Every structure is written in structure tokens, then in C-alpha cells.
Amino acid sequence: MAEREKTQVADIDRTVYDMKNEDKDAYRFEGGLTREIVEKLSREKDDPEWMHDFRLRSLDLYNEIPVPDWGPDISGLNMDEIVTYVRPNAKMSANWDDVPAEIKNTFEKLGIPQAEINSLAGVGAQYDSELVYHNVRKEAEEQGVIYTDFESAVKGEYGDMVREHFMKLIPPEMHKFAALHGAVWSGGSFVYVPKGVKVSYPLQSYFRLNAPGAGQFEHTLIIVDEGADLHFIEGCSAPKYNVANLHAGAVEIYVKKGARCRYSTIENWSKNMYNLNTKVARVEEDGVIEWVSGSFGSHISYLYPTSDLVGERARSEFTSIAFANTDQELDTGCKVAHRAPNTHSYTNTRSISKGGGINNFRSSVYVAPEAKGSKCAVSCTSLMLDSESRSDTIPAMDIRTADCDVGHEAKIGRISDETVFYLMSRGLSEEEAKALIVSGFADTVSKELPLEYAVEMNNLIRLEMIGAIG
Amino acid sequence: MKMYSNLLPCITWKWLKMNGTETEISPAAHGEVALPEGWSVSEDRAAHGSDIDPRSNKQIQAALFADKIVTGMGPDMDRAAKEYGIPVIRMTAGEAPLVIENRYKDGDSVMTCVEITVPDGVHASVTEKFYSEDGAKAEAAFQTKFIVGKGASVEFVQIEKLGKDVTLFNDNGSFVEKDGRLDSIYVLLEGGKTYYGSRANLKGNESAFSLDMAYIVKGDEELDANVAAFHRGKKTDALITVNGTLKDRAKKLLRATIDFKSGAAGSTGKETEDVLMMNEGVINRNVPLILCTEEDVEGIHGATLGSPSEEIVTYMMSRGLDKATIYDIIEKARLDACAGKISDEKTREEVRRYIHPDEE
Structure with missing residues (x-):
């Protein structure tokens, strides 16, 4: 079969996602989650003391917080069998030629190096628990854009900035899998766009999980400073195995005054994946967050990008599509909190259910008493392609000021x-x-x-x- | 007893505190109902209670599929009736309208349970009024269940005008056979704390349920409601229309669900809510669900929440009206629109007088 470039394709073949490399990683932890494993991971990462302590506190919280009982059934996910850390047989490099051939070949088939040449300002490529490639274009670097792997950021010159922002939007108390992430995060990216800088090409992080039975817990921290502009693209995929894999990443985005961030995701995990991802953006005065999300893969997904509009005239847009097919339950949606005057949000989602697939659109809109003059619109449309499938719409609204306009509409139907x-x-x-x-x-x-x-x-x-x- | 009620048919994040409501009920007496000519009553007055877990949608669904009536507030209302020895007044409807007027006095703690069978092809009219004496402090519970026969129809009107110190548990449930329909109108003019539930089990093909609800919740009043249409039969139809006004420090939570089950091909469900928030300090929460396991259906939900449109207010001010008068006109217009659908002229006029007490 001819090889193809995924991000440039006119055609598609699932085999590109299902390609598997032999699991000959240099190092992998035993399955399960214990204090010893977290300590070992912290040593492996050479964490500063604060991060070491943070991991242990998160582990305690993980053990205390119950498994959610309001969403899709995740009893098939046995944490005692999940390997929380798999280090690939590669060191991170800024040169594709230094990446081991097999791993490089995987990313080439996924089209990442070609996309980098054609249309990206920087790329981070994570393979299992570690980044194997990270590079940023010279032009972006010259603008002062920082795009680096997360471990380097924690320990390097941006350490204080990272510490100030790390898991402040997604505290480990938030839910069980935020706590899990806090305990075992590994890999991910740190992005800082300085004041007034408009990054003309997107940055992209691609997450590839190759090891069967493994978890991926990358942390992405993005700070878009005042008046700056960034488009960040996240892609993810994995080959299909007969055992459960877990993705519990976290994305924290700080959109400062007058800044704009667009975060696009095409999620195509394999259908043995539990995708329990958390994404939160905090948007200051006149700032804009735009979420664009396509959910196609995973066995079970819990995914609700959150926009916390804390500054006056802050804005959020959420556009998404979810396609649930056989053996899939995608519980997706968004949360918006209007906490300042004249904030605006617009949510537009589409979902398609087929072959016994289940789509749940779940959302919450909160308009605080001080968010006077705010406007919010939510539109949700679902398409059912057969009667084996299911589609549920579960929006919640909590409105605490009279001086606002909130509209919600939902439709469900079939192809005429x-x-x-x-x-x-x-x-x-x-x-x-x-x-x-x-x-x-x-x-x-x-x-x-x-x-x-x-x-x-x-x-x-x-x-x-x-x-x-x- | 402690009660868990108004369970959302598909629960969501617990931190929202919208999945259901914990409350208490302790009726000390039961109410009776005088029947009009043509209605008959059963001697079996035993409350059967319920063994359904009020927090389990799975059990509630199983009961609905077993052709049971599960009311909007849920199984704990049945359990309360049994625990406090409240008889269930089981009756068969006739052609004459049934009007039940409840006027609660200070110190009352009353629960009334009625179960109305509407025989095939019969049209029944049932009106329930909930009033209280001035200054009364009371707890009232009223449960109404309908079994709507083939081709039967019901106009079910509820009017609530209770004092600020009265708590009302207004709980309804229905089972509707082929070609049957239940059309409900609920006008909430005044109440202290109101817990409201309504669930229709649309088993029969081409059965239908509608609820036209208008409310004004003001002062420190609270409304906690759960409405659900459970579509099982083919070509079933549900229409839930809610228009409300919140004032002062009022709190409202409305859960409204259109639930299409596999096999309900050709069904339609529509739910709309329009809420006017007249001032700062009110809390407006709603959770409108569409649940669907059938391809060939059409479900629509729409909600608009906020203050009166500036264009309308400005226009009316340009006609010489002050803002307070304009707001008064707007809120009363919503109640009028709903009350205007009551077919009995006497009841309609009675409600109109409550809405416009200053008019002749």
C-alpha cells in the first residue's frame, strides 16, 4: 500500500492510525498507581521539590475522590492494570533525523514532519510518556515565542512562571482524573506568547500512544500574553489493542487582556481508549478563546473544554463535532462561566450517532450576578443514523443576573x-x-x-x- | 420523612446541584374529594407505596416500561403516602367536570392522593385549585395520577395561589393509551415553596401530552420542578411550553425532559421555556433534556432567559407608560396567555381576576 501523508490527504485509511510499533520501550513502570510509583516517576523526572510534593498531594486526592457516577460507565478501566509511565527508546530532539527510525516513521505516516514544513510554526511530538521531538520555527523564536517540552519548562528558566500557573485552572481537587493527572503527568508542552505577538502559523502538539495498556498524561500550559494571538492544534491517535488504554491529559490556557487563542483538536484515539481529558481556559478583559473540536475516536470520552470568562468583554466560542460509532460513548460538551460584565459566549455543537454509538452533549452555562450585559447562545444539533444508537442532550443553565440574554436551542432528528x-x-x-x-x-x-x-x-x-x- | 424528589431523568455534574432535590414531608391528615355526577369511586383506598429507589433512573425506567405510573416528583411521594397512611382516592371519570378546591388553613399539614381512570373514548375535565387563607402557615401535598384510556382525553387544569408560608408538593403522573391525550395547564400565581412534578408515560401509539405552564415567582418564593415526557408508542407527541417571571429574590429550577425510547418512531417532542428575570437577585436555573434512542423522531428544545426586551420597553415608554407599569403588563400578559387556554369560562374568569385584582 502506498504511504500517504495524513494531514494533506485526499483519501484516508484507518491503517495509518492502527499501525503498531513493537513495544520495545526502554523503560516502563509496572501497572497500577501507588505512592512508590509516583515517587519513582518524580525521581525519573528529577522534579523540583514543589512538584514532588504536588504529585503526592494529588495522589492522596485521587484516592479520596470517588469515580464519577453521572457519566458513561468506566468500570472497564482498571487502574491497577494501567501503566502510568512508558519511556520510549529515544531522547527528545529538535531534529527528526535524531528520532529513532521506527518512531520517526510513525510520525511521518501521520504527516507531522511534512505539516511542520508546510504550515506550522512549531511542533511537539509525544510518543507514549515522553516528547521525542520538539522544535519551533526560527521566526517564531525571534518573536520571543516560547514553545518547549513541559519538563524543561518546569526546571528551566520558566520554572517560576510554570509554578505560578501549573494546575491552577485544573486543580487536582476538581475531579478524580485531574487528581490522577496531577500525580502522574508526564510530557506535554509549555507555550508562552509575549505581549502583542501574533504567531502567524499554528503550533501543533501531536500525541501518539503506542504501548498497550498504557496511560498518557501530558500537560499543556499555554500563556497568551496581552494583545497576543495564537492558534494551537492538538492531534492524537493510537493503535487499537485489546486492553484498555487511558488518556488523562490536561490543557490550561491563560488568555490575557486583549489576547486571542484558538485551540483546535482532532481527536482520533483508538476504540480501546478511555479519553478522560480536561481543558480549561481563563480569559481576561477583551480576550478571546476559541475551541474547535472534532471527536471521532476513543471507547469512552469525558471531554468538556471550559471557558472561564473573568475579564470584562471576554469572549468564548466553542464549535465541535462528535461522531460516535460502534462501541463508543462520547460524553462531550463544554462549560462556560460568565464572571464579568459584557462577556459573550457562543456554543455550536453537532453530533452524529451510528452503529450503536452513543453521544451525550453535556454543558453548563453559569452567569454570575456581576456578569451584567452578558450574552450567551448555545446551539446543539444531533443526528441519529439508526435506532441502535443513542443521543442525549444534557445542558444546564444557572443564571444569576437579570441583565443578560441567554438562549439555548437543541434539535435532534434524522437524515430526511x-x-x-x-x-x-x-x-x-x-x-x-x-x-x-x-x-x-x-x-x-x-x-x-x-x-x-x-x-x-x-x-x-x-x-x-x-x-x-x- | 426525608424525601428525594424531582430526579433528573439523566443526571449530570453533581456540583451543579440540579440532579434532584432533598426535602421533607410529614402530612398529618389526608384530604377528600367530592365527586360530580357520573363519576365513580373505588373502595380500594390503600396506598401501595413504592419499592423504587428515588435516585435510580434505571429503576424508574423499568417501572415505566412495565406500564406503571411514576410521577414527576418520583417514588418517594408514593412512599410518603403509604408511610403516613394517606388513602388513595381511586375514581373513574365521567363526563361532568371535576373541580377540587383546596383551601389550606393555618397549621394544615394535608396530603391528598387521587388516581383517575379515564375510560376509553371519554373526555374528562379536571381542575385542581390550591388556595390558602391569609397568613396561613401550612404544608400541602397533592398527588394526581391519570390512566388515560384509548381515545380518551383529559383537560387538566391546576391553579396555585398560596401564601408565602405554604409549601406545596404538587405531583402528577400519567399513563396514556393509544390515541389518548392529556392536556395540562398549570398557572402558578403565588406560592411559598412549590415542588412540582409531572411525568407522562406515552405508551399508546399516537398518544399525546401537553403542558402549558405559566408562573410568577416573587419575594422569597421558590419553585422546583421536574417535567418529563416518556415516549414509547409510535407517533406520540409532547409539547411542553413554559413561560415564567422571576422577581425580587425568587429562585426557580426547572428540569424538562423529552425522552424518546426505541420504538417511538414518528414521534415528536417540543419543549420551550421563556423566563423573564425582572430584577437583580433572582436565580434562574434550568436543565432541558432531550434523550433519544430512536432514529425516526424530531425533538426540539428552546429557551430564552433574561430581562424584558429593551425594544419593547422603550416602545412602551414612548407611549407614556412608566417602567413599573410596563413590567407589570408584561408579566401579567404571560399569565393571561396561559390562563386563556382554560376552556371552562368560570375558571378562566376566576384566574383572570386573580391576575388583575384591580380590575372590575
Whole structure:
């Protein structure tokens, strides 16, 4: 089979995601989560004392906080079997030639080096628990943009900045998997965009989990300083195994006064993955956070990017699509807190359920008493492609000022027979007609993505639609 | 007894504190109902209680699939009736309208349970009024269950005008057979603490449920509500329309659910809520759910929350009205619109007088 470049594709084949490298990692911990394992990880990372203590406090919280009982069933995830740290047989490098051939080959097939050349200002590539490649373009570097692996940031010259911001938006008390993350985080990126700097190309982090039964716990901390502008892209995938894998990453974004950050994600984890990811942005005066999210993979997902609008006229936009197929339950949505006057938020989500897949849209909107003059709109549309599937919409609103406008609308339905019939009369097969309609349904999200990612998303939809008929 | 009620049919984050409500109920007496001509009453008055866990949606769903009535407030209301020895007044509807007027006095602690079977093809009209004497401190609970037969229909009107020191548990549930329909109207004019539940088990093909609800919650009043339509039959229809006004320090939580079950092909469900928040200090919470395991359905939810539109207020001010008058007109218009749907002229006029006490 000819090799292809995933981010430039006109076609797609699932085998590119399912390719597996032999699990000959240099080092992996035993399964489970104990104080000894956390201590060992802290030593492995050569953590400063504060981080060591933070990990242990998080572990205590993890042991205290119950497993959530309000969402999808995660009883199939046995933490005693999850390996929390797998160090690949590679050192991090800023040169692809230094990355071991097998790992490099994986990322090449995923199209990362080519995308870096064509359209990115920097790339971080994580393989299992560690980054194997990290580089930032000279132009971005000259603008003062810091884009580095997280471990270096913790211990290096940005250590104080990291300590000031690390897990302040996602404290380990937040929920069980935030606590887990605090205890065993490894890898991830630190980004700082200085005041007034507009980064003209996106930065991208790609997370690849190769080891069966492993967890990935990368931490991404982004600070977009006053008046700055950044587009950050996150991609993730893993081959399918018969054992559960876990992703419990954390993304913290600080959008300072007048700054803008767009965070785009195409998530395509394999269908044995428990994706329990947490993302929070804190947005100051006149700042903007834009979330663009496509969820296609994983067995179970809990994912609710949160916008905390703390500054006057802060704004958030959340655009997402979730496609749940057989053996998938995607519990996705968002949270928005309006905590300052004249803040605005707009949420537009689409979900598609097929082949017994389950989509839950879950959201919360909070408008504080001081958020006078705020506006919020939530729109949620769901498409059911068969009656084996399920789609639930669970939005909650808590409004505490009269001086606001809040609107919510949700719709659920099916593909109309008339539309399919019309397209078939134009020469399309039923399968092609339905795929086209679903692509159109997802258009609100794909048009928000860079072209090559939009193409990839449409191809993923087409792939998922194969066999949709009958 | 301690009670857990108004469980959201699909729970969400616990920190939101919207999944259900913990409260207490301790009725000391039971109410009776005078039946009109043509209605009959059963001698079986035993409360059967419930063995369903009030926090378990799985058990509630299983009961609904077993053709049971599970009310909006949930199984603890049935349990309370049994624990406090409250008889269930089981009756079969006739053609004459049934009007139950409850007027609570100071110190009352009353629970009334009625179960109304509407035979196939019969149209029944049931009106329940909840009033209290001035200054009364009381606890009232009223549970109404309907079994709506094939092709039968019910107009079910509830009017609440209670003092600020009265707590009302207003709990409703229904089971609707083929081509049956239950049309409910609930006008909440005044109340201290109101717990409200309504759940329709739409088993029959082409069965229907509607709720037209208008409320004004003001002062320190609270409204905690749970409305759910459980679509099982083919081509079932639910329409939930809520228009409300919150004033002063009022608190409101509305859970409203359209639940399409597998097999409910061709069904439609629509739920809308429009809430006016008239001043700072009010708390408005809502959780509108659409749950779906059937492809061939159409479900829609819409909500608008906030203060009266500036354009309307400005226009009316340009006509010489002051802001207080304009707000008064707007809030009363919402109640009028709902009350106007009551088909019985006498009741409609009674409600209108409550809404406009200064008019002749």
C-alpha cells in the first residue's frame, strides 16, 4: 500500500492510525498507581521539590475522590492494570533525523514532519510518556515565542512562571482524573506568547500512544500574553489493542487582556481508549478563546473544554463535532462561566450517532450576578443514523443576573428521506448521499479548521459512514 | 420523612446541584374529594407505596416500561403516602367536570392522593385549585395520577395561589393509551415553596401530552420542578411550553425532559421555556433534556432567559407608560396567555381576576 501523508490527504485509511510499533520501550513502570510509583516517576523526572510534593498531594486526592457516577460507565478501566509511565527508546530532539527510525516513521505516516514544513510554526511530538521531538520555527523564536517540552519548562528558566500557573485552572481537587493527572503527568508542552505577538502559523502538539495498556498524561500550559494571538492544534491517535488504554491529559490556557487563542483538536484515539481529558481556559478583559473540536475516536470520552470568562468583554466560542460509532460513548460538551460584565459566549455543537454509538452533549452555562450585559447562545444539533444508537442532550443553565440574554436551542432528528432521494436521483448511491449529507452537517466545524485538517475530518466522517446503509 | 424528589431523568455534574432535590414531608391528615355526577369511586383506598429507589433512573425506567405510573416528583411521594397512611382516592371519570378546591388553613399539614381512570373514548375535565387563607402557615401535598384510556382525553387544569408560608408538593403522573391525550395547564400565581412534578408515560401509539405552564415567582418564593415526557408508542407527541417571571429574590429550577425510547418512531417532542428575570437577585436555573434512542423522531428544545426586551420597553415608554407599569403588563400578559387556554369560562374568569385584582 502506498504511504500517504495524513494531514494533506485526499483519501484516508484507518491503517495509518492502527499501525503498531513493537513495544520495545526502554523503560516502563509496572501497572497500577501507588505512592512508590509516583515517587519513582518524580525521581525519573528529577522534579523540583514543589512538584514532588504536588504529585503526592494529588495522589492522596485521587484516592479520596470517588469515580464519577453521572457519566458513561468506566468500570472497564482498571487502574491497577494501567501503566502510568512508558519511556520510549529515544531522547527528545529538535531534529527528526535524531528520532529513532521506527518512531520517526510513525510520525511521518501521520504527516507531522511534512505539516511542520508546510504550515506550522512549531511542533511537539509525544510518543507514549515522553516528547521525542520538539522544535519551533526560527521566526517564531525571534518573536520571543516560547514553545518547549513541559519538563524543561518546569526546571528551566520558566520554572517560576510554570509554578505560578501549573494546575491552577485544573486543580487536582476538581475531579478524580485531574487528581490522577496531577500525580502522574508526564510530557506535554509549555507555550508562552509575549505581549502583542501574533504567531502567524499554528503550533501543533501531536500525541501518539503506542504501548498497550498504557496511560498518557501530558500537560499543556499555554500563556497568551496581552494583545497576543495564537492558534494551537492538538492531534492524537493510537493503535487499537485489546486492553484498555487511558488518556488523562490536561490543557490550561491563560488568555490575557486583549489576547486571542484558538485551540483546535482532532481527536482520533483508538476504540480501546478511555479519553478522560480536561481543558480549561481563563480569559481576561477583551480576550478571546476559541475551541474547535472534532471527536471521532476513543471507547469512552469525558471531554468538556471550559471557558472561564473573568475579564470584562471576554469572549468564548466553542464549535465541535462528535461522531460516535460502534462501541463508543462520547460524553462531550463544554462549560462556560460568565464572571464579568459584557462577556459573550457562543456554543455550536453537532453530533452524529451510528452503529450503536452513543453521544451525550453535556454543558453548563453559569452567569454570575456581576456578569451584567452578558450574552450567551448555545446551539446543539444531533443526528441519529439508526435506532441502535443513542443521543442525549444534557445542558444546564444557572443564571444569576437579570441583565443578560441567554438562549439555548437543541434539535435532534434524522437524515430526511427526501434529501437522500433527491441526491440519489442525481446519481449518488444511498451511501454516498448519506455521507455527503453528514459532511454538510459537520460543515460548521470543518470550516473552522485549517484546510488540511478539514479534509482529514471529512475523510474521517466518510470512513465512519462506510457501511452505514442497511 | 426525608424525601428525594424531582430526579433528573439523566443526571449530570453533581456540583451543579440540579440532579434532584432533598426535602421533607410529614402530612398529618389526608384530604377528600367530592365527586360530580357520573363519576365513580373505588373502595380500594390503600396506598401501595413504592419499592423504587428515588435516585435510580434505571429503576424508574423499568417501572415505566412495565406500564406503571411514576410521577414527576418520583417514588418517594408514593412512599410518603403509604408511610403516613394517606388513602388513595381511586375514581373513574365521567363526563361532568371535576373541580377540587383546596383551601389550606393555618397549621394544615394535608396530603391528598387521587388516581383517575379515564375510560376509553371519554373526555374528562379536571381542575385542581390550591388556595390558602391569609397568613396561613401550612404544608400541602397533592398527588394526581391519570390512566388515560384509548381515545380518551383529559383537560387538566391546576391553579396555585398560596401564601408565602405554604409549601406545596404538587405531583402528577400519567399513563396514556393509544390515541389518548392529556392536556395540562398549570398557572402558578403565588406560592411559598412549590415542588412540582409531572411525568407522562406515552405508551399508546399516537398518544399525546401537553403542558402549558405559566408562573410568577416573587419575594422569597421558590419553585422546583421536574417535567418529563416518556415516549414509547409510535407517533406520540409532547409539547411542553413554559413561560415564567422571576422577581425580587425568587429562585426557580426547572428540569424538562423529552425522552424518546426505541420504538417511538414518528414521534415528536417540543419543549420551550421563556423566563423573564425582572430584577437583580433572582436565580434562574434550568436543565432541558432531550434523550433519544430512536432514529425516526424530531425533538426540539428552546429557551430564552433574561430581562424584558429593551425594544419593547422603550416602545412602551414612548407611549407614556412608566417602567413599573410596563413590567407589570408584561408579566401579567404571560399569565393571561396561559390562563386563556382554560376552556371552562368560570375558571378562566376566576384566574383572570386573580391576575388583575384591580380590575372590575
